[in-house]
Amino acid sequence: MSSNLAIAMVTEVLRHLLQDAVDIGLPGTTVSAARPGSVPGGPAVPRIDVVLYRVSPDAVLRYADVPFRGAPGGVELRAPLALSLDYLVCVSGDEAELQPERLAGIVGRALYARPVLDRELIEDTLAHTLLPFLANSALAAQPEPVRVLPVPLSLEELADVRTAFAPAQLPLSIAYRASPVMIEPD
DSSP, X not given: OBOTTHHHHHHHHHHHHHHHHHXXXXXXXXXXXXXXXXXXXXXXXXXXXXXXXXXXEOTTTTTOOEEEEOSTTXXXXXXXXXXXXXXXXXXXXXXXXTHHHHHHHHHHHHHHHOOEEOHHHHHHHHHHOSOGGGGGGOGGGSSSOEEEEEOOOOHHHHHHHHHHTTTSOOOEEEEEEEEEXXXXXX
């Protein structure tokens, strides 16, 4: 079962996965977990921002009881905190070169080809991350793998997201949901 670092680890795995994809598809692109407009650089600099904008209870696993080791020799049933993480993957770059559109294609292809954050991908991310504290996330040990799927945003949701990012101009964005992220109770 994952620790409280699981949310940060999912973000880092997505960042790592997309960085590997753009290193092949559009070298020189930066992939970060920063909010759009918060990192210096003009709109002509190719970049992808993986932005977590909502954390909500996972509807399917919200009340599932999972066995945990309790007192020595005993097993307890306790429901983990099961979450869904909603991300905007924002792409920007030189519009004359159609970099935002090219990056959107790279993002879509990469996440379509690898929709499950499996143990191998998590371990590869841990081997390359500059954030060593994420090793304690235990995301690879959770019983249900995290799946990343595109989600449509209604006009109302899109307006709410744009308002949340004001005054920064929200670049071309694709919405994804990563779930379940299961955090073990203490």
